[in-house]
Amino acid sequence: MSEFRIADRVASVPPSGIRRFFELAEEMDDVISLGVGEPDFTAPWRARQAAIDSLERGRTSYTANRGMAELREEIAGYVERYDLSYDPDDEVLVTAGASEGLDLAFRALVDPGDTVAVVEPCYVSYRPGVTFAGGEVLSVPTRAEDGFELTRDLLERSGAADADLLVLCYPNNPTGATMDREGLAEVAAFARENDLTVLSDEIYAELTYEGEHASIAALPGMRERTVVFNGFSKAFAMTGLRLGYALGPADAVGAMNRVHQYTMLSAPTTAQYAALTALRKCADDVGDMRDQYDRRRRFVLSSFEEMGIDCVEAEGAFYAFPEAPGGDAEAFAEDLLEAERVAMVPGTAFGAGGQGHLRASYATGIDELREAMARLRRFLDAEQ
Amino acid sequence: MDRRELLELLRENARYSTADLARQLGADEEAVETAIAELEAEGVIRGYKAVVDVEQLDDTPVRAFVECNVALDRETGYGDIAQRLVKFDEVRSLRLVSGDYDFALEVEDDSMGALSRFVSEQVAPVPEVTQTVTHFIMTSYKEGGIEFGDGDDDDRLSVTP
Numbered sequence: 001m002s003e004f005r006i007a008d009r010v011a012s013v014p015p016s017g018i019r020r021f022f023e024l025a026e027e028m029d030d031v032i033s034l035g036v037g038e039p040d041f042t043a044p045w046r047a048r049q050a051a052i053d054s055l056e057r058g059r060t061s062y063t064a065n066r067g068m069a070e071l072r073e074e075i076a077g078y079v080e081r082y083d084l085s086y087d088p089d090d091e092v093l094v095t096a097g098a099s100e101g102l103d104l105a106f107r108a109l110v111d112p113g114d115t116v117a118v119v120e121p122c123y124v125s126y127r128p129g130v131t132f133a134g135g136e137v138l139s140v141p142t143r144a145e146d147g148f149e150l151t152r153d154l155l156e157r158s159g160a161a162d163a164d165l166l167v168l169c170y171p172n173n174p175t176g177a178t179m180d181r182e183g184l185a186e187v188a189a190f191a192r193e194n195d196l197t198v199l200s201d202e203i204y205a206e207l208t209y210e211g212e213h214a215s216i217a218a219l220p221g222m223r224e225r226t227v228v229f230n231g232f233s234k235a236f237a238m239t240g241l242r243l244g245y246a247l248g249p250a251d252a253v254g255a256m257n258r259v260h261q262y263t264m265l266s267a268p269t270t271a272q273y274a275a276l277t278a279l280r281k282c283a284d285d286v287g288d289m290r291d292q293y294d295r296r297r298r299f300v301l302s303s304f305e306e307m308g309i310d311c312v313e314a315e316g317a318f319y320a321f322p323e324a325p326g327g328d329a330e331a332f333a334e335d336l337l338e339a340e341r342v343a344m345v346p347g348t349a350f351g352a353g354g355q356g357h358l359r360a361s362y363a364t365g366i367d368e369l370r371e372a373m374a375r376l377r378r379f380l381d382a383e384q
Numbered sequence: 385m386d387r388r389e390l391l392e393l394l395r396e397n398a399r400y401s402t403a404d405l406a407r408q409l410g411a412d413e414e415a416v417e418t419a420i421a422e423l424e425a426e427g428v429i430r431g432y433k434a435v436v437d438v439e440q441l442d443d444t445p446v447r448a449f450v451e452c453n454v455a456l457d458r459e460t461g462y463g464d465i466a467q468r469l470v471k472f473d474e475v476r477s478l479r480l481v482s483g484d485y486d487f488a489l490e491v492e493d494d495s496m497g498a499l500s501r502f503v504s505e506q507v508a509p510v511p512e513v514t515q516t517v518t519h520f521i522m523t524s525y526k527e528g529g530i531e532f533g534d535g536d537d538d539d540r541l542s543v544t545p
Contacts, residue, residue: 035543302407
C-alpha cells in the first residue's frame with residue numbers, strides 16, 4: 001500500500017451503489033441480467049464500416065477541439081427534429097460521451113458552494129459530478145404516483161427554488177419515464193421564475209415509444225438557460241465508441257470547451273467518423289432497434305402485470321421500474337439472483353425515490369427476456 | 385392490433401406462442417389468434433417453416449440457383465411457364481426477375497447428378513426455355529435473415545449504470 005492522501009472531494013464520494021450487486025452477479029453462472037444499462041445491439045454496420053475506413057485512410061490525428069465541423073453541422077441538422085436550433089460553429093460541442101459533456105458542464109457552470117438540484121432517481125454520475133466540481137447536491141425525488149415525472153410541486157417542496165442549476169433526464173434512466181411538452185412547460189416556468197440553469201440529459205431521446213420526445217430547451221425562454229446533452233451510445237448502440245454532444249448558447253458551450261480543450265483536446269476521431277455516418281445513414285437501424293425495444297417493453301410490462309407486480313407505464317429509454325414485491329428491493333434483488341439467477345438492480349442505487357423499486361433493463365434479447373420472466377414467475381410462485 | 389407488426393414478429397420467429405405475441409404487441413391473445421387466422425385465410429401468410437442449416441445434416445442436399453431465359457409468344461406468358469415449373473418439388477422457389485435473365489429458380493435435390501438431371505431433363509426441355517445457367521451453392525452464410533456464424537458473445541458487463 002502506498003500512502004496517497006486522496007483529495008476530499010473524491011474521498012467523499014461513495015463507490016457506485018451498483019458495484020456490490022455487480023460483484024454478486026459476476027460470481028454466478030447462467031445469470032440473465034436485466035441489469036445492463038447499455039444496448040444489447042452492436043453499432044450499425046455502416047457506422048462501424050465508417051470507423052474502419054477512417055482508420056484505413058489514416059485519420060488518426062486530433063480533430064478541432066469542438067469536434068469535426070462536418071459532424072457538428074450534421075448534429076445541428078439532426079436535432080432540428082426536436083425543435084432545437086444551434087449554430088454548429090459555437091453552440092455544439094462534441095464530447096467523449098454525454099458523460100463527459102455533463103462533467104464539463106458541472107465544471108464550467110458550478111462554483112464551489114453552488115446548489116445543483118438533481119432530479120432523482122437518476123443516472124449514477126450526476127451526484128459525483130457535482131461533488132467533483134465543488135457544488136452541493138439538492139435531491140429532488142420523483143414518485144411512482146406521478147409516473148416519476150417532475151412537477152412544480154416536487155420542485156417547490158424540495159427547495160429547488162433556491163438552487164442554481166437543475167439537472168434532469170427524460171426519457172429517464174432508471175424509471176423509463178418520459179415527459180411531454182405540457183409537463184415540461186411547468187418545469188420550464190419554475191426554472192425561469194427562479195433563474196435556474198437547466199442541464200437536460202436527453203441521451204434516450206430517440207427511444208421514446210409513446211408520443212414524441214420533447215426537449216425542455218425548445219420551450220419559450222428556455223434555450224438561453226439550458227444545455228442539452230445527447231450522444232450515440234443509446235439510440236445508435238455505440239457505447240464503447242464514447243461519443244456524445246452538448247448543445248447550448250455560445251457562452252455556456254464556450255466555457256465547457258475551455259475545460260474540454262485542456263483535458264480531452266478532442267473527442268475520439270475514429271468515433272467521430274462513425275458518428276457522422278450514423279447520422280447520415282443509420283436512421284433505419286435506429287428505427288429497427290427502437291421497434292424491438294418497444295416490443296420488449298410491452299412484453300415486460302405485460303408480464304409484470306400478469307404477475308401482479310406494480311409498475312409505472314415506462315414510455316422511454318429501455319428500463320422499467322417495477323415495485324419490488326414485499327417492498328425491500330435489496331433483499332428481493334438478492335434473493336431473486338440467488339434463487340433464479342436473474343439480475344435486476346435495486347432502485348436505491350439511483351438515489352432518492354428509488355427505494356422499494358427495481359430497475360429492469362430490457363436491453364436484452366427477447367429469448368432471454370422470456371426466460372427471465374419465466375424465472376421471475378417461478379420465484380414469485382415459490383415465495384407464496 | 386398492428387398487423388404489420390404481428391407479421392414482423394412472425395417473420396422473426398414463427399414459433400412465438402400466442403401469449404408471447406400478445407405481450408409483445410400489447411394486445412390480447414384472442415385478437416392475435418383472430419389476426420393470424422385472417423392473415424392465413426387471406427393468403428398473406430403462406431406457411432411456416434424452419435430455417436435449417438442443411439450443411440449440418442448427415443445427408444446434405446445439393447442446392448443450386450438456376451438462371452432461366454424464356455421466349456414468350458402470343459399464347460404463352462410468364463405465368464404459364466411458371467405454372468409448369470412450380471409443380472416440381474425440386475423447385476424450392478421461383479421468381480421472375482429483372483436483368484439478364486427471366487426466371488430465378490432455387491432447386492434442391494439429393495445429389496449433384498440428380499440435380500443436374502433435373503435441370504437438363506425437366507427445365508431445359510420446356511419449349512419456351514431458351515437457356516439455363518446453373519450455379520451450385522457451395523456454402524451458405526445467411527438464410528431467411530438468419531446468420532449462420534457462431535454469433536457474437538454478449539461481452540457487456542453484467543450490471544452497469
